Structures are given as C-alpha cells and as structure tokens.
Amino acid sequence: MATLEIHDLHVSVDAENGPREILKGVDLTIKQGETHAVMGPNGSGKSTLAYSLAGHPKYTVTGGTVTLDGEDVLEMSVDERARAGVFLAMQYPVEVPGVSVSNFLRTSATAIRGEAPKLRTWVKEVREAMDQLSMDPAFAERNVNEGFSGGEKKRHEILQLELLKPKIAILDETDSGLDVDALRIVSEGVNRVRSTGDVGTLLITHYTRILRYIKPDYVHVFANGRIVESGGAELADQLENEGYDKYVKGGASA
C-alpha cells in the first residue's frame, strides 16, 4: 500500500514584495484506498498545499518532509512526481494550445507507464472512459483546456485520473463551477477510481456539496496554513452547519 506522508510542511510563496509563508506546518498521511477531504476558508493555503505536492516552481518548501513510500518527493522533479504516482487536478487548469486532448492523454500515459500504450487497446480505453463521463468523442480532438467550460475542464481532469491511475490523487476544488449534473458525473468518476482501492485521494474543497457524492473517510479542517482539526465524515456536517468562523477567529483569512 502506497503512503504519502506530509510532515511539518512549511511553504513560502514568491510574492512581489518578497517571500511569504503560507503553509505553517502541515501534517497529513494518506494511504492508497483512503479518501481525505481537506476543507477550509478561501485563502487558507489549500491550493498552495496542492501545488507544493505537485512541485510547482512558485512555491518554496522551507521546512518539513513529504515522502511517498519513504522516497523523498520534494527531491523529485514535477515529471518524477507524476511517474511516482502523484496526480494533481488543478483548481484552475492551464490551456495547452496546439495539443489535442487525445495526444496529451497518450503522451501522459506513455510517460507514466514507461511505454506507449498499444494503440488499439488505448483507443478503446479512452473511448470507454469518455463515455462513462458522458463526454462527446469529438472532445478528444480539441486543444487541452482551450475554451473549455468549467464542467469540461473538470471532466477532462477526471478522464486523466481514470486513465493514468495514480497512487495519490490531489483534486483541488473539483466541484467549483459545476452544475448538479456535471457534479454527479465527475463524482461518479472519482468514486469509480476510488472503488479500485488503488488510489489515495486528497479532496480539497471549500464547500461541503461534493461530499454528498463522495463520502470521505477523513475530514480535515484547514485554516491559516495548517490542519487545525481532523475527524470523520461527521466533521463535514458540522462545517456545513457552523461554517469556518470558529477556526479563523484572530487568524488571517482572505
């Protein structure tokens, strides 16, 4: 069982007026097969955590450790992290002009699997995965994220998740911008991947809405750059009723 261990993680962002500490000692352990929801107010550092785990160059780790099965993730390049099985679905995915969804997926799968998937089985695999996500086959020929609606961006990310089969999936605000139907389809995709038992999921969200569809094993409250409380799914219900007020009093929350 793969295990991602985050210990006392401190991260600064390179802002215009110099470095600013955003993560102030994050501790979190995610095992394959587990689903952890990280919930917190806007500006508390949730996306910073996601980007730091994926190796985004704007974020500087100033302390702590991140390991995947004992291997130092922080020493790995972005590509090496992906190959090791860490997947990030970003809150704001970027456009990749001139690269079709179909080529992008095949290139990613080749990089991660270590060899190009056999064309015939691959085409079938992609078609089935797209079908399950109610995606039009013509979508595969569009350029990555170019002019995608919010729902299309998220479906595309879940499509990657289904095809790339990571060990650890970090989903940053996967519910944002989705209408109820899209939310259901995307959640079903996450649940399909989850039901294999092969993926550990870090589900980052501001709202409890998606947790009606994806039941987390653990819920963590994130405030002011660290986890301030952990519990089971019932903690999400409490947040739904009470909000984040009691966690951010006196703390900085933008």
Ligand SMILES: Nc1ncnc2c1ncn2[C@@H]1O[C@H](COP(=O)(O)OP(=O)(O)O)[C@@H](O)[C@H]1O
């Ligand atoms: N690239 C950046 N440049 C400057 N400030 C940043 C950058 N990324 C994040 N921040 C700041 O870090 C804080 C946490 O942001 P973020 O991680 O996006 O929070 P969340 O995802 O919880 O809403 C915010 O105050 C934000 O303005």
Ligand SMILES: [Mg+2]
């Ligand atoms: Mg965010």
